[in-house]
Amino acid sequence: MSDQSSLRSLFCPSSIAVVGASATPQKIGAVPVSLLRKFGYAGDIYPVNPNAPEVQGLKCYPSLQSIGKPVDMVVLAVPASLAQAALEDAAAAGAKSAVMFTSGYAETGPDGVLQQQRLAALATQNGIRLLGPNCLGFMNVRQSIYATFSPAPNAGLVRAGPVGMVSQSGAFGAYAYSMARERGLGLSYWITTGNEADLDVADCIMWLVADEDTRVIMVYLEGCRDGDKLKHALSAARAAGKPVVVTKVGRTGSGAEAAASHTAALAGNDAVYDALFQQYGALRALTIDSFFNIGYALCIWAKPPKNRNLGIITVSGGVGALMADDAEEAGLQLPALGLEAQQEILKRVPFAGPRNPVDVTGQATSDPQLLEQAATLMLKDGAYGSLLVFLAAAGTSDALWPHFKAFAQKLRAGFPDTPLALCSLFSPERRAELEGLGCLVFADPSAAVRAIAAISPRPAVSEAVSEADASAPADARTPLPHGPLNEASALVVLQEAGIPTMQFQIVRGAEAAAAAAESLGYPVVLKIVSPDITHKSDVGGVRLALADAAAVRDAFDAIMQSVRDNAPGATLDGMLVAPMIRDGVECILGVQRDPVFGPIVMFGLGGIFVETMKDVSFRLAPFGREEALRMIDEVQARSLLQGARGRPVADVGALADALARLSRFAVAMQDEIDSIDINPFTVLPNGRGALALDAVIIRRHDQLATGPGLT
């Protein structure tokens, strides 16, 4: 049985049994029976409770087996003490899926984890898909399936629509249901996953990707235990063209601590989640407000803006400036209106701001046609991906309302491919009417700009500076040599993986050093090679800028003397001789294994930027050149690669290729390598490539065997 068809019995059951069904309204076993009946579920409902012959007017069964018919889905609304027996009963009765409200499992500690594992095993053995435990259940909005004990639907139903909502948290789920109703979002499904003994958020995303009524997926995430599954689900959503909006808690130290203290899920490293969402095209919302604003925009605008060019019309120049600020900060462009069109607008309103924002001034309220003229002038050349119109308080005016409505109708009819957002104070009724026409309506102009930015296409990466990496990708799988890895062997391994490294030789005597220097070309550097010495400069183990053979010989002897004095016990593997490379921009490339998401690649510039400014970017391995370019674009110090401070423009293309290759290598070697640190990786002027100058590779068993002292 495929995953999707096994989930069909859960999410679209033709019969539902509620174990623990109750007549007492507040009981969690009463709510689903009541909701299913009240809102007209079309399938069979079987209350199960050995202590009642009848529940809410329905015949009640003492057990699932006693129903005597197959049941698609079972809602388990019983205390933990009865849950195991109830699940056994469900298995014996041939149920295909179950929703388990019961709490008292992984969220309570190690004992609970064990209990939960037993439940999950029992379900799996019997082919039962399980949602929960410790969850608020789910709703299938179109089919009126309320497998939940949330009373939220009683305060008013959300309308059916294209948004599939998945929340790990029940409390957040209930809040989100009510928010969706308030904000006019239409839902297809509403699902809470709780402790995720079987089904997790990723499974639910996959279900929604396959569901044809779902066009937008909104996810509230506290943590993830199966990174590959989540990556796969986000990829599938992207491939299906279904945007995923996500709120993930635990961004900061305080938040992560709070999350870890309450949930059984791992909070994980937030930067890794950021990388995941960036890379897999999920739209991360940092606040609940923005979560709903983005979801709302996607819900109304089935077709997103075709580019990041925003046209703004405003009745207030000042608020126009404020929206321009927001647009710039959100990475939207505000190209100016064509000069002829500007003249047209100035003919009608001599003191208008005619560029973009187009400030039609308060005159728009005495001359409502003006809006339509300005909007038509803006949209007819097709340059703007979306149009935002700020009307201040005019949305409250009864006199102007017919004009605004006609304006929206004409614009939607004339320019159906250009999303239109209106920002003013409209009553809920007027708002709904405008939304019905396909317009977004916001009260706050900044929120409008940010939502438009979030759903506009991602910005293109900056032009790669050199040619694309044309060479065939090196075989990323490179056997590691036996024995400890010193910097020389680390560089050789990376070179074999296709990552460019400097030329160097390892020598064991002063004469050999001089000969190596002659063949490599002056000036050179000499560096002691030892697995035992981490900070080579501190023990006099490095000499730079050696200009001739005599200097090399002297330096060799001086280094040996100094190292013997300062690090008497260290194993010495020889001396590294390499050309001194001065005109590059020094970067750091790193790899770390994340317990959930596997190898993560880090990029940053020179030491101070990484350590002091935390100016780094991350990606999940593997990734290609374009993603590498985005990664480079994300660090603030990127201008140093682009020729800032009188430097030549650096070979960013070579850097991107190296990052992409490193990411492939990291995946291929993830069972053997724990971390890689290439520092410095120098990026030469454009056309001259980029080179690893030093590297540390930590094997997985290295770290386990020797502890962090060596790293």
Place this chain on the structure above:
Amino acid sequence: MSDQSSLRSLFCPSSIAVVGASATPQKIGAVPVSLLRKFGYAGDIYPVNPNAPEVQGLKCYPSLQSIGKPVDMVVLAVPASLAQAALEDAAAAGAKSAVMFTSGYAETGPDGVLQQQRLAALATQNGIRLLGPNCLGFMNVRQSIYATFSPAPNAGLVRAGPVGMVSQSGAFGAYAYSMARERGLGLSYWITTGNEADLDVADCIMWLVADEDTRVIMVYLEGCRDGDKLKHALSAARAAGKPVVVTKVGRTGSGAEAAASHTAALAGNDAVYDALFQQYGALRALTIDSFFNIGYALCIWAKPPKNRNLGIITVSGGVGALMADDAEEAGLQLPALGLEAQQEILKRVPFAGPRNPVDVTGQATSDPQLLEQAATLMLKDGAYGSLLVFLAAAGTSDALWPHFKAFAQKLRAGFPDTPLALCSLFSPERRAELEGLGCLVFADPSAAVRAIAAISPRPAVSEAVSEADASAPADARTPLPHGPLNEASALVVLQEAGIPTMQFQIVRGAEAAAAAAESLGYPVVLKIVSPDITHKSDVGGVRLALADAAAVRDAFDAIMQSVRDNAPGATLDGMLVAPMIRDGVECILGVQRDPVFGPIVMFGLGGIFVETMKDVSFRLAPFGREEALRMIDEVQARSLLQGARGRPVADVGALADALARLSRFAVAMQDEIDSIDINPFTVLPNGRGALALDAVIIRRHDQLATGPGLT
């Protein structure tokens, strides 16, 4: 007549004439007459219009003089062609103040500026205070004075309350009035200033500072032309304990361009406004939403939180984590609950998160007393400045509402000094009831956290590392020497102003250089002194780390030779000899004159941080040590001063003193100096002080005479 009493005739007139009064409802001359009558203005209303014997049932006068009685305030609702005559009529009739709606002045270009200056002069000569032109007028909410043509009050009145609202923009003003009504903010005054021919935003702030009904001032600013006046007004508001919330448009390049294209006000450098608001304690809101959130919080909470410690109670652990994220990002602290109190909570809810956020779980909905218990446990030791309670969707529950209301009542009664915010979906009626108890109500938890952060006391500055500057401040006014200022004379000037500079000597021969080096101590640096050479290293004009007399002599000769070869025409003022100082953290201190706000002091670390990362902070001169410490705290790279990367902790106290002294010097010398650049200013390890190593001072006439080439 004092400013305040002259403004009383404007803002609290006992009689109002409306010139251009009309019976046609849409006309701008009809609205004020209609609003004044409809909402019960108690004074006399005189419509003035030569073409009507009667307007809206009132006797209409052909001119102001024909009224035959003194009129306090005149509303000018006439076209620009009639405005001058109307103002002359007002002067002849002895009016004390006027509100001028008329547009067509400074906003239209140079001609309009001239017309506007004429109007302003006419008003001043006749002792008339003028609001506008090109404004939407004002409202005095308590006295029902509607000197506006905004129809906004017709859609519903705002309630009278403690918030004075000032907007340069009329359109924003109208929107803000409606927003205030929607959000339940109570207003004292609502004022739009338009082109500010006479009264500007600062005057209105001063009026509100003096107004006893106003407790909070909300300002929408597009630009400012009189920086001193605005500084004075913000200081006065702070001294009176009246918080000022401000939205200033033009944050980014796009926004500033949009602002400049539409308004007659100068957009100015946004970083300077940021410094101004920081320094004068105004709360800057970056979005309109946050503008109203902060205003709302101040409106409800007459007494702000006593510290930045936030206690959070949540029914959802995940949203608790999200609020913790927001709190950390907003600079609030979340100290954990005491261990005993944690035990108490765990006794009642074994799986609660007992620290902070306190996660009472969904159990709070079945056991509503739990909230009160948790809140009491949190608040009784007095550690938390404010308490935020997240109730998810439970605010919509009819069953829980009585409990929530009782909870709010008990908490307000038991802990009246600790502000309480509730976050849930409440109906407008319930929200109003809770607000009536003095609770803040938000739908969005992030918005709640940010508003609390904004109104909490400013964070304390980091402990000054060395003793406070105990020496008497040097006389900041230091005469500049005649002739061009080279680096040596610049350093001398700064030294006289009390800013520590390195010891140095200027010499004119190799022997003198060696003698100077002997007396200063080795190693030394030699540097050519010339007003004509900006980049001394490029012409071989610098030698570092000279270890003995012979090296100094050689270096002297080598520099002279190199400079003669590479900069043959340059005037040479000698050679600077100074001890080489190596173990400091290099900073940049700068001064620039802003056309509106006078001298601005800049602080940043080393070249890369300033140029590449734009990691700098600004303050308006003058300021004291504490403000200087804040300024240092604001740069991201500050950790380099705090002992990052194995450095010793730097003498931040000495740095702060130097910044404060530089600021006093900048003010004292503002008529003579255009800019100062101290680069590097090196901060030595703690206890050893800080020193200017190089400086450029540009005189005001220097720059005018020689252009930017020299700077």
